[in-house]
Amino acid sequence: MKANKISLAGDLGSGKSTVAAILIERLGAEFYSTGVICRKFATERGMSVIEMNQYMESHPEFDKYIDDGLVALSDEDKAMVIDSRMAWHFVKGTFKVYMTTELAESAKRILRAKRSEERATTVEECAANIKARKASESKRYFEKYGVLCKNLENYSLVIDSTYASPEDVADCILSCFADWQEDTSRRYAYICPRRFLYSDDGVDMAKVQKLSTWLDEGTDIGEVTAVEYDGDIYAVGNAEVALAYELSLVPLVPTRLTVSKEKPLGTFVPMVDSL
DSSP, X not given: OOOOEEEEEEOTTSOHHHHXXXXXXXXXXXXXXXXXXXXXXXXXXXXXXXXXXXXXXTOHHHHHHHHHHHHHHTTOOSOEEEEOSSHHHHSTTEEEEEEEOOHHHHHHHHHHHTOTTOOOOSHHHHHHHHHHHHHHHHHHHHHHHSOOTTOGGGOSEEEEOSSSOHHHHHHHHHHHHHHHHHOTTOOEEXXXXXXXXXXXXXXXXXXXXXXXXXXXXXXXXXXXXXXXXXXXXEEEEOHHHHHHHHHTTOSSEEEEEEEOSSOOSXXXXXXXXXX
């Protein structure tokens, strides 16, 4: 069976629905969203999303209903875009995409969307709700399936949407998807340069300028080496490369990304605050 399905998971407010709409139009694919099913369930019962997740912790029959629907998609021989936290686990042969976004930006987007089930009124309150929902979901999924959805190493592509447009994100996903169909063992990560935290000790700005010039001339300057820790992404190698990409206004940077259980040593500064 042709590998023709994309599964989208990711942070709340990362723009999965918007990007999915672009993907299905360009691919001529069908759309399947467990999020739509869950939000309908919450609205019909007058629940917030957090309340719904807490309800589901003690009512596994709803999870089974969702899971069975995902498993059935494995046998569908057609192009699909599946918006679901667990599709990467249940649907065989998908291009597994995780969309990541900084917490504050996620909260702002959710507030702007004015979803009926979201009861927060401030960015801070919404951010707290996001963290609580993540904790509830992580607990439920780990206890039930023994998996960590937030482990970025589960995915074929990790892509950051904090400062990139939905079109840029969709373009990158489709490019990687086409490459992955030729070799399904490939793994990719693309991060917005302003998302990086980097150590500004000893940064060679002359090198940054030179690399930026090469980028503008069409020369490949390589990837950034980074680690993800507790939702933050640290450029632990090639800081000049990361800065050059930002200087040249490149929206998404190829990144060699690993997950760390410990914060990198040293002092790091947000690139967005140092520009």
